[in-house]
Amino acid sequence: MNVLDDGHTARRWLPRFLSPRHAVVNYAIMRWQGIGDADTPGADAECRLHIACDGLCEQVPIAAAAFAAFGPPVVIACADWACEWLEQRTIGDAHGLSVAHFEQALALAPSERYAALLVLDALAGALENSRLDQDRPYLGS
């Protein structure tokens, strides 16, 4: 039992923070269909999620997902993981992503849950905030 209350002992997600693969700055995509923003002022954290897809129906696959984030390391790790998870899935799957998924995949401590909620908020914004023009599907990178 750690009585020194530091909250830094677990952090299985650390490699993701140190080397994220889904930072939007590394993507050459010009037009993202969905972009959502959210922030958690109490943690001085912000997250922006970008989705590239050919429509918003349930079965539409997500071609690319990327993030920009500012905040404690766990926020960047959650955003990166979410993008990795999304890229293999569909819009329908995206709607079903929950905090429990993050907790399990990243072994989040209770004090780190807010980061998952932040990313989910940004994702919800991206799914809603579609810039999809039905006649002009996205041009792949």
Added chain:
Amino acid sequence: MSAGADSIYLDHAATAPLAPGVADVMQRVLVDTPANPASAHGPGRAAATEVDTAAQALGGLINAPPGSLVWTSGATESINLALKGGAEFAGCGAHIVSVATEHRATLDALAWLEKQGACITRLGVDGDGRIDMDALSDAVDADTTLVSVMHVNNETGVVQDIAAIGALCAERGVALHVDAAQSLGRLTIDVGAMNIALLSVSAHKIGGPKGVGALYVRQRPRVGLAPGIHGGGQQKGLRSGTLATHQIAGFGAAARHVVAHRDAEQQRLAALRERLWQRIGATDGALRNGASDSVAAPFLSVSVSGVHGDALLTGLTEGEPALAVASGAACSAAKGQSSYVLRAMGRSPREAGASIRFSLGAGNDADDVDRAAERFVAEVARLRALSPAA
């Protein structure tokens, strides 16, 4: 010692490796002189001699008589003894003047004294972290029991003008307590010439072991202190408890080492520190905390805009190479609040949070500094690129 293939130790203000020779002295004492120094028999007297030798060494470092030193478990305890002991001795209506940027040991002890009814004045600092002598003069009045000032700030390395403060206190007849935990072994301390009545020091900041410190208590004129730890009456009743001979001997050995090497080492570190700043300072939005001519040689405190403090610290301490640095003081790091010292100097909460303290020491060389600077610049760039503002 500091540069492994993948890590560079730049956190000497938090603690330092044992100085050369100290471990050997401690081992010898642990094995050969295990008796209780208060015991009347032969083995006890041998232990007492080790304690006396250490007192000579530490006394020499601050120009104080060996008999004026009280051994404690560290600077935190020394500070508690000075402040609470001084206040209790003064009785009701104690008035203490201190500074908003003091170490938590001072601030928390003062907060507790305030709850017990003492009157505490906390002076602010300017943008360079220095107190204003006029403000100090105004704050000290006929009822002031004690002035307490940190010689070198643990977060920024900012140096207060203790000689001037001591002179003022002597003029007004008020006792001056100096937290010298970060200045011992770095700056010259002369308790007589600087009119210091009480001085708190720590062994592990100068290459001695952790868990031992000392409080210098002026003998002439005598400073009244109520003890904090009772029982057995050791150390003239000021601080009871079995003396840890090996710890004290280690402190003495560290003091002897420092005396021999201090000035040359501080010059070397000052040059390294400027080299570090030159390489880091080129980064857009990097601010240096404290003016270079009033910051102790090993310290460089830098605030950076556009990055989150936790992310910056984690990126530096966990990356390759890992930099052992600090964000705020080691002791209060766990609380996750942005540095009160930097906020007192005018930094915004976000800037104060996004601050890194480099504290150089023996074993750091130009290569360490260059690699650390490169890592720092790279990590700041990386985090800024990840940010939505990019």
Added chain:
Amino acid sequence: MTIYFDHNATTPLHPDVFEAMRPWLMSRHANASSLHRGGREARAAVDEAREQVAQLVGAHPSQIVFTAGGTEADNMALKGIAGTTRPARLLISPIEHPAVTDAATALAASGWQVDTVAVDGDGRIDLADLERQLADGDVALVSIMAANNETGVIQDMPAIADIVRAANVWLHTDAVQAVGKYGFDFARSGAHCASLSAHKIQGPKGVGALVADKHLDMAPLLHGGGHEQGLRSGSYNVAGIVGFGAAAARLSEYRGAEIEHMRKLRTMLETGLDTMPGITRFSTGAERLANTCQFAVAGYDGEGLLMLLDREDIAVSSGSACAAGSGEPSPVLLAMGVDPAVARGAIRVSLGPENTAEEVEQFLKVLGRLSGGAAGAMPGSISASVLSG
């Protein structure tokens, strides 16, 4: 080669303990509060030591607060508990270590009333008196040491705890001497808090602990940084704490065998003492720590005898090391009703696991020779025999 019979004053550091401490002295120097890797490793070492100490004394790791020694732990307990309530009554035994007695005296100076519980002729707490004193009311804290450092007397802590808890009062016990020479168990003792010291169990000086029940409300003694859940601020003495843990772990394994060994030697010693004329042994009717034997030699001043033995390279003590040289008869013996003239002659032998039968024999021989010249060792003639020695 000195015969060291003063283990209750302090014990030599065990080589295994030094080996455990070594890396933390030599190369692993990080501050346990730092957030970088070195700091976390240091913190992990502190936590491991915490578990080792908890295991030894039958406590939970979260109940261990590391201090700079037993004296600090005693001060923390008394002043810490007193600090959370208005001045009331404090009950202590008359045979406490000065760390408890003097802390109590300091509290008396700020309005606390300090009362003592009676002990019998062997130094055991009078349980009926304890009940009576508690019944008088307004007691905030009782402090009774689990085992006495001079006589070695072991108190019936569970019985004491039953009485104190029934009165709804906090109970502190100074277990500094009890841990290594007796199977002291915090949970079974019934105390709410207990003081421990590393250098009494072959660990390093400068580190101890207060074991404290989670429900205990205590004001901290040392402020600054909030370490140890706010109860005890100050940078961690990592090497010292690691040493404490290693000493505890070693003792958990070897305590039974060591106690038996010391008991055998002590029996040998007492058998020998009982054949000598003019020897009074104290607390013979009570259960005592296996290593401790306090006795007086008729016609001798304890301090003087100590010095004579010191000249023969034998280290013992008269009363507590802390009060050495004070010339006063031990308050512990006086509280037991021992005649002051007899008490003044008291010396204490406290054995350790590394002592041998040969050393005990040598001691008896020397003592026999010295006490054979009893006429030459009255107070006042000490200097003569020292000069002529």
